[in-house]
Amino acid sequence: MYNRRKFIKITAAGASLAALTRSAVAKSIVPVDDTKYPIVISTWDFGVPANKEAWTILGKGGRALDAVEAGVKIPEADMNNHTVGRAGYPDRDGHVSLDACIMDENGNCGSVAAIEYIAHPISVARAVMEKTPHVMLVGEGATQFAVEQGFKKEKLLTPESEKAWKEWLKTAQYSPVVNIENQQHVPGSKYNHDTIGMLAIDAKGNISGACTTSGMAFKMRGRVGDSPIIGAGLYVDNEVGGATSTGVGEEVIRNVGSFLVVELMRQGLSPEDACKEAVNRIIKKKPETAKKIQVGFLAINKKGEYGAYAIQSGFSFAVCNTQQQDLIVKGKSAM
Ligand code: GLY
Numbered sequence: 001m002y003n004r005r006k007f008i009k010i011t012a013a014g015a016s017l018a019a020l021t022r023s024a025v026a027k028s029i030v031p032v033d034d035t036k037y038p039i040v041i042s043t044w045d046f047g048v049p050a051n052k053e054a055w056t057i058l059g060k061g062g063r064a065l066d067a068v069e070a071g072v073k074i075p076e077a078d079m080n081n082h083t084v085g086r087a088g089y090p091d092r093d094g095h096v097s098l099d100a101c102i103m104d105e106n107g108n109c110g111s112v113a114a115i116e117y118i119a120h121p122i123s124v125a126r127a128v129m130e131k132t133p134h135v136m137l138v139g140e141g142a143t144q145f146a147v148e149q150g151f152k153k154e155k156l157l158t159p160e161s162e163k164a165w166k167e168w169l170k171t172a173q174y175s176p177v178v179n180i181e182n183q184q185h186v187p188g189s190k191y192n193h194d195t196i197g198m199l200a201i202d203a204k205g206n207i208s209g210a211c212t213t214s215g216m217a218f219k220m221r222g223r224v225g226d227s228p229i230i231g232a233g234l235y236v237d238n239e240v241g242g243a244t245s246t247g248v249g250e251e252v253i254r255n256v257g258s259f260l261v262v263e264l265m266r267q268g269l270s271p272e273d274a275c276k277e278a279v280n281r282i283i284k285k286k287p288e289t290a291k292k293i294q295v296g297f298l299a300i301n302k303k304g305e306y307g308a309y310a311i312q313s314g315f316s317f318a319v320c321n322t323q324q325q326d327l328i329v330k331g332k333s334a335m
Contacts, residue, residue, distance in 0.1 A: 088214020
């Protein structure tokens with residue numbers, strides 16, 4: 001498909017050249033750089049199979065929006081993934097509640113927060129975007145909307161998640177955020193939580209993004225993180241690029257992280273430098289908190305250049321483009 005597309009572009013370029021020469025107005029020929037996109041990038045190693053799914057659409061010339069929705073549905077459906085989708089760990093009261101948002105190349109966006117009983121919140125977020133006059137539906141209203149749209153209502157708490165929750169309950173002492181955050185970045189912690197954020201540019205150069213998570217394991221009932229918040233967990237501006245985040249959502253929301261990264265790219269920063277600046281602002285505002293938490297940003301610009309930066313080491317992201325389908329990149333970090 002890639003070669004055929006390249007051939008079409010070369011043929012088109014040849015035809016244009018002939019036309020320009022004939023009319024004697026040719027000044028220069030801008031080479032088509034089709035090595036940069038289509039491209040899809042996503043957070044963490046579990047981005048590899050997600051990107052692969054997105055590529056089944058992007059590789060055929062499909063729309064970035066369709067690709068990111070299909071891509072993040074892979075971790076949402078993964079029964080071994082306890083941080084995203086149907087097998088996500090529950091809140092402290094045993095309810096699995098999910099958050100997701102999606103944004104397209106025209107600035108349209110949709111979101112669901114604290115939705116229960118629905119395995120694919122990203123598709124509900126897309127339905128909110130396309131079938132309602134609203135951007136965000138939450139809680140029972142989001143579930144009701146999903147059921148009305150034909151989504152299957154099902155019990156999401158898996159036996160494994162229930163066991164982990166009951167084990168956590170034995171020692172759980174409610175202490176807001178900081179203890180929860182502590183659990184997030186402890187290497188190998190079974191309660192570590194992450195999010196899939198995905199950004200894609202299609203063959204037409206249009207950008208879309210998606211972000212989905214089950215949020216912090218054993219969070220307070222009703223807690224919503226950054227992932228479904230447009231501008232915090234995800235932002236796309238088709239003129240500039242897109243950004244997404246992972247980690248402790250409260251700090252991302254406080255800094256409107258993904259919007260900040262896109263605006264920094266608009267001012268000329270590279271994707272990595274924009275992510276770094278956003279991370280540094282979090283650290284500067286709360287240096288002591290930052291030592292104990294993880295936040296990572298991932299960004300792509302209109303040219304298809306990408307980069308990431310995190311507070312703590314260990315943040316990875318996956319890249320899939322015309323050159324390579326399963327690249328895992330170790331993100332740089334402040335600590
Ligand atoms: N970044 C996901 C969350 O905080 O819920």
